[in-house]
Amino acid sequence: MPDSRRRNSTPKMVDISEKPVVRRQAIAEGRIVLRKSTMKLLEDGTIEKGDPLQIASIGAIQAAKSTPSSLVLCHPLPIAATSVDFSKSADSVTVRVEVTAESKTGVEMEALNAVSCALLNIWDVVKKYEKDENGQYPSCRIEDIHVVRKIKGGKGNHGSKETPPRS
Amino acid sequence: MPDSRRRNSTPKMVDISEKPVVRRQAIAEGRIVLRKSTMKLLEDGTIEKGDPLQIASIGAIQAAKSTPSSLVLCHPLPIAATSVDFSKSADSVTVRVEVTAESKTGVEMEALNAVSCALLNIWDVVKKYEKDENGQYPSCRIEDIHVVRKIKGGKGNHGSKETPPRS
Amino acid sequence: MPDSRRRNSTPKMVDISEKPVVRRQAIAEGRIVLRKSTMKLLEDGTIEKGDPLQIASIGAIQAAKSTPSSLVLCHPLPIAATSVDFSKSADSVTVRVEVTAESKTGVEMEALNAVSCALLNIWDVVKKYEKDENGQYPSCRIEDIHVVRKIKGGKGNHGSKETPPRS
Amino acid sequence: MPDSRRRNSTPKMVDISEKPVVRRQAIAEGRIVLRKSTMKLLEDGTIEKGDPLQIASIGAIQAAKSTPSSLVLCHPLPIAATSVDFSKSADSVTVRVEVTAESKTGVEMEALNAVSCALLNIWDVVKKYEKDENGQYPSCRIEDIHVVRKIKGGKGNHGSKETPPRS
Amino acid sequence: MPDSRRRNSTPKMVDISEKPVVRRQAIAEGRIVLRKSTMKLLEDGTIEKGDPLQIASIGAIQAAKSTPSSLVLCHPLPIAATSVDFSKSADSVTVRVEVTAESKTGVEMEALNAVSCALLNIWDVVKKYEKDENGQYPSCRIEDIHVVRKIKGGKGNHGSKETPPRS
Amino acid sequence: MPDSRRRNSTPKMVDISEKPVVRRQAIAEGRIVLRKSTMKLLEDGTIEKGDPLQIASIGAIQAAKSTPSSLVLCHPLPIAATSVDFSKSADSVTVRVEVTAESKTGVEMEALNAVSCALLNIWDVVKKYEKDENGQYPSCRIEDIHVVRKIKGGKGNHGSKETPPRS
Secondary structure (H helix, E strand, C coil): CHHHHHCCCCCCECCCCCCCCEEEEEEEEEEEECCHHHHHHHHHCCCCCCCHHHHHHHHHHHHHHCHHHHCCCCCCCCEEEEEEEEEEECCEEEEEEEEEEEECCCCHHHHHHHHHHHHHHHHHHHHHHHCCCCCCCCCCEEEEEEEEEEEECCCCCCCCCCCCCCC | CHHHHHCCCCCCECCCCCCCCEEEEEEEEEEEECCHHHHHHHHHCCCCCCCHHHHHHHHHHHHHHCHHHHCCCCCCCCEEEEEEEEEEECCEEEEEEEEEEEECCCCHHHHHHHHHHHHHHHHHHHHHHHCCCCCCCCCCEEEEEEEEEEEECCCCCCCCCCCCCCC | CHHHHHCCCCCCECCCCCCCCEEEEEEEEEEEECCHHHHHHHHHCCCCCCCHHHHHHHHHHHHHHCHHHHCCCCCCCCEEEEEEEEEEECCEEEEEEEEEEEECCCCHHHHHHHHHHHHHHHHHHHHHHHCCCCCCCCCCEEEEEEEEEEEECCCCCCCCCCCCCCC | CHHHHHCCCCCCECCCCCCCCEEEEEEEEEEEECCHHHHHHHHHCCCCCCCHHHHHHHHHHHHHHCHHHHCCCCCCCCEEEEEEEEEEECCEEEEEEEEEEEECCCCHHHHHHHHHHHHHHHHHHHHHHHCCCCCCCCCCEEEEEEEEEEEECCCCCCCCCCCCCCC | CHHHHHCCCCCCECCCCCCCCEEEEEEEEEEEECCHHHHHHHHHCCCCCCCHHHHHHHHHHHHHHCHHHHCCCCCCCCEEEEEEEEEEECCEEEEEEEEEEEECCCCHHHHHHHHHHHHHHHHHHHHHHHCCCCCCCCCCEEEEEEEEEEEECCCCCCCCCCCCCCC | CHHHHHCCCCCCECCCCCCCCEEEEEEEEEEEECCHHHHHHHHHCCCCCCCHHHHHHHHHHHHHHCHHHHCCCCCCCCEEEEEEEEEEECCEEEEEEEEEEEECCCCHHHHHHHHHHHHHHHHHHHHHHHCCCCCCCCCCEEEEEEEEEEEECCCCCCCCCCCCCCC
8 A cells, every 4th residue: 555655644753762861962064155245344343233253153052952942853952062163265154063962862953953043143144245236145145054973972983084065 | 443443343133113014025945965765765755753844844934933033133023924845856855935024124034044944854854864874964965045035015026036046 | 636635735824914904802711620629729729839820820921922933823923912811610710811912813823822821830730639649630631722702803793602611 | 827828829840859860751632623524624635724733743742842931830851752643533633642751750741731732733724614704613622631641660650540531 | 808909810911902003212221240350351352151242242132032931921022123232340241222112012121131131141151250169159240220211202202311320 | 462362252152061960059139129109019919910929930930941042151951940939128029039950050040040030020010100200210120139059969058158138
């Protein structure tokens, strides 16, 4: 009966109660492509609404904590640390977030949610400089949100190689 | 005095009280790149945790409504409609969200936040199928989140052309 | 093609942008069945965790305001008033909530959500007195949550009759 | 002094810090009474706003997680699993939710809150089909929300009997 | 019957549906008393957890928006602007927040909530420097949270004098 | 290079993953100064919107639980207990909150946030009686929010003395 095989059941939150509490870390990254003129304002610290990177950091930290309310099937986790770093090129900002918890399941969704929220906060803070004369955004884009590395246990998965940004 | 020019002031929520209430729409899009084997399971409706597109739709609608708590400087808006569509290729799902409001400011951040949240929900639902033997995600990525079009006023900005996906 | 007719599309938040802003009211009601001994404690004001009706009132008011985050397809509404009343029988408390807004859509889901949350708060406050020796709840139940009346426009639908409690 | 006996003190969140962390489960159930014509549409998968059971499942899972913000005196709990099941009769849908946690206090309020939120989401999704010509709901009702069983510890309370639905 | 006069009824959210939509503003202020050594670190920009004033600004803006979930009887309001300013003395930081909305009720609770949240965020960011060797806070205090001025209508209440800080 | 020393880095959520789980308690206090006439109404139980102390208690308990969403760098904590007490003078109400958790970091920010939210809820409930004829608040103020004592470990820091209210 192919029909019953095809029918999705209703969503399920996976049972993690039997899993051990382990130190978990995840690093995620993503990039927002901005105009060179916007990057210049950002470098000069003259963005009118405030410092996009300060605002994005806080957005990221809050997003890591509120992941279970944004991601339907995520479990609540006792996040122990969130750190946010930025690197800039001539036409983009890359956000890197590392999340740590001692928990029964991994924290990569928390890290991804934080990266995504940081990038959206940057967009919101600079949007005035990215719109064209018709109010459209011809070039602003968010690219390449990915998990750089997941680590399970105190020593890290040193054997595993990082997932690089898309070349 | 270059120093004072460089110093960002503290963040400001722009005053929109004098702006007229106008019908606003925004369409945003983004894509998640998945393994072909994951796409096959998605087509077959056999993803264990539930139907990723049902879950992503609901995540998107909830995210559109909660944008002011995720995006620090966004104003609360009376969202009047949110619709979510999906298109699939052999190795990706593209999410398209349209948000409508009668409001004093545009709704593109709501549409972008909804797209982003939909894509993250898809990732979370299929993550079991995207991990390699070391628990890493070698290929899963979110790409090309952008605003397709903003419309202000009842008739739309028909003169403006859409911002296409990155080729 | 019966199959395509049967396939639900993804969830949609209905577009209310063209609807007029009108004064809306809704009254909803529901009942929690409690042990007579619990009702006696409630009457005496000796419930250990606090006054269930004070707590339930506040739970109801907060629930009315947070309805769009609990009910996936509900629109955010500018709630103008919420009032909560209680009536008691020998073995039950009935909660009645009236919600008012000037809005593009009705407020019955807000009233129902408030009633439901009030009843659950009562349960939580008295649960110690409703458990048996095995920690089970042999008799505590929530019954008959219904919309008593919806009113659209300033004058009310005086012609319509109330939906009575189930006899 | 009868007066002081009668005076409720202010609400208190019970101290659970000394209680052991134990595996906890709770199953709750409730029912929404719908028109037979609505049930037919639900069976056919032709409800305009989406699939009520998919939406209700997600509403239930989110509600389980957000219980401490809805129920004033509930403690935050690390929910480990939530599953949602539905059964249908000719004129009703019954929702059954099971919640699991390793925690210092029971999860029955989480299960009850999830059932209640699922039922309200069903109502919201089908409300168009339940209103009469005056916009009233003559027959739609939520009935019999109760705890089927609480389980404490890994083996379950096999001796205890289930609390049946009200006949 | 003195008893019935004394008995508080259950909480009520005041009905504002008949009130006109008017431009509203409110300015509130408050102060956190810190060690001179902490103020020096703050001036130097060497607080380890980040810039307290950046973090406090964002906390304030988010708090203004989330006031109806913190303050039980507050109505949801379409906040149009929030601005945050700081002034420093040798041993304190004063936070001043101005909130603007076009709404049916005033925004002073939003301004007070934002001031309060800003001050608490400052405390949290500098707490390491305010604790003594026993982990106690011998001198850190929040003082004098008050409404400086409420303004109703476009022109302001120019006749009314400001409520000054307590001398 | 004094400049780099002065530049605040972006906000960081401190890593607590290596800290032991210990029983933690914190007691915080604060005061709202009200008119004698308002205090009389409060004593009489005739405040129109409800009992300010009941409402403030619940606001405090909810605030303790939601601290990580208000205070940007706070970690989510499994709060085990929150209790709220009030003492009244002729022209003020003092709120005292005690929070308990078994956690890797202290709970003083939770206690302070709860006190602050309780005081703001009192203000909101009595604001009608504190406004002058111009709608201003000439005398209502929140004063002296401070940590009375932090306790780490089961036995308390009995050697440490309380931080007294400001004389």
